[in-house]
Amino acid sequence: MGQIIKAFEQLSPELRNAIRREGIEGWGLRILSERLEALGRVEQVGRYWGCDSPTCQHLSHGYRAPVLAWVPSQGELYYLGWDHEDEKDVRYYLLKADGYIFLRLVVPMHKHHRLYIIEEKEVPLWVARGLKEHAEYMKTYKSDP
Numbered sequence: 001m002g003q004i005i006k007a008f009e010q011l012s013p014e015l016r017n018a019i020r021r022e023g024i025e026g027w028g029l030r031i032l033s034e035r036l037e038a039l040g041r042v043e044q045v046g047r048y049w050g051c052d053s054p055t056c057q058h059l060s061h062g063y064r065a066p067v068l069a070w071v072p073s074q075g076e077l078y079y080l081g082w083d084h085e086d087e088k089d090v091r092y093y094l095l096k097a098d099g100y101i102f103l104r105l106v107v108p109m110h111k112h113h114r115l116y117i118i119e120e121k122e123v124p125l126w127v128a129r130g131l132k133e134h135a136e137y138m139k140t141y142k143s144d145p
């Protein structure tokens, strides 16, 4: 068992509940792992925004798209933490279904958000070290990211 699963299993039910999420939202959310399509569905949860110029090739930014959410159809989804690297936010999630599945949401500046499955070893170790503190923060402030 990896360190992150171990840290997660040591959380009290109350703290687990504080990081529980119904789904993962993203602007123009792209699902990059086929398996995620089988594990859940994508819903529109927010309005359209972004560049809609017909002459623009949208090279430096995403085209007009709605805010979408990937919502798991089975299991429980938990938000493990976030980091900022190379001008983008990266958020980590855990789906506890038939086993544990780790997810990474990449939130680049001005571009569509991307969600995909990663291996536990690809989740940085600070997630395990800071998980309890993160959950306590979420319990107090209930705020994202």
Ligand SMILES: [Zn+2]
Pocket (backbone or CB within 6 Å): 051, 052, 053, 056, 057, 058, 059, 061, 062, 063
């Ligand atoms: Zn454009």
